[in-house]
Amino acid sequence: QQPVQSPQAVILREGEDAVINCSSSKALYSVHWYRQKHGEAPVFLMILLKGGEQKGHDKISASFNEKKQQSSLYLTASQLSYSGTYFCGTEYSNDMRFGAGTRLTVKP
Amino acid sequence: DTAVSQTPKYLVTQMGNDKSIKCEQNLGHDTMYWYKQDSKKFLKIMFSYNNKELIINETVPNRFSPKSPDKAHLNLHINSLELGDSAVYFCASSPRDRAFTFGSGTRLTVV
Structure with missing residues (x-):
């Protein structure tokens, strides 16, 4: 079963x-x-x-709460280059399932 | 040096035809995958192979047949193509519990 992502879409201004x-x-x-x-x-x-x-590089980081069976991706001070669709994936024994994706749009 | 290469990049064909998509990785990864991405962007696993052995076969019609001659190659053959097969097909490879590397995708259009 694939993981559930939310929200489905996000629109941001640069820096948000x-x-x-x-x-x-x-x-x-x-x-x-x-x-x-x-x-x-x-x-x-x-x-x-x-x-x-928890991991991060640049201004993108993520956390993993095993007990709650959830993960979050944090994008801070967003840049135009962050626009795209973000997918989380959960893997077990050569079986990787992706969520439906979150479409992120960063506007100037 | 392309890490995961897929050919062809585009494929336009008529209903009922048979076509193949090739995938090769030069990363030394043990596991390779085929995913189908539909128009809503959903990435659905089709098959996974580990060292040439089929691991996952995810309720895919029998018209789809993967073939892995060695651990660096995973090809996908599709018989009797249907309109609903139109999608982008991605090959990917990974070592265990590590990042996936995707090929650039094959956009299949069935007319």
Whole structure:
């Protein structure tokens, strides 16, 4: 079963912050985050392998709450280049399921 | 050096035809995947292979047949194409519990 993402879409002004959530009805062993720009392939952002883990690079970070079976992606001080569709993925034993995606639009 | 390469990039074909999409990775990853992305952007897993062995076959019609001659290649053959097969197909590879690397995708249009 694929994870559930929310919101489905977000529109921001440059410099604003956003949070994208990912939850699963099944136990989560790892959570992946990817970004896909229009007409391109999804690109890896980060992976969280255990509960309580938090990661980040640049102004994008993520947390993983194993108990609540959810992960969140935080985008701070958004830039135009952040626009795209964000997918979370949950993997177990060579079986990776993606959420339906969150379309993020950053406007000047 | 392309890490995961898919060919062709575009494929336009008539209903009822048979077509193949090729995928090759030079990353040394053990696992390869096929995903179908529909017009609503949903990424649906079709197959996964680990070291040439089929792991996941996700309720895909029998018209779709993957073939992995070695762990660097995973090809997808589709028989008797239907209008509903139109989508973007992505190949991906990964080592265990690590990042996926996607190919650039094959946009299949069935007319």
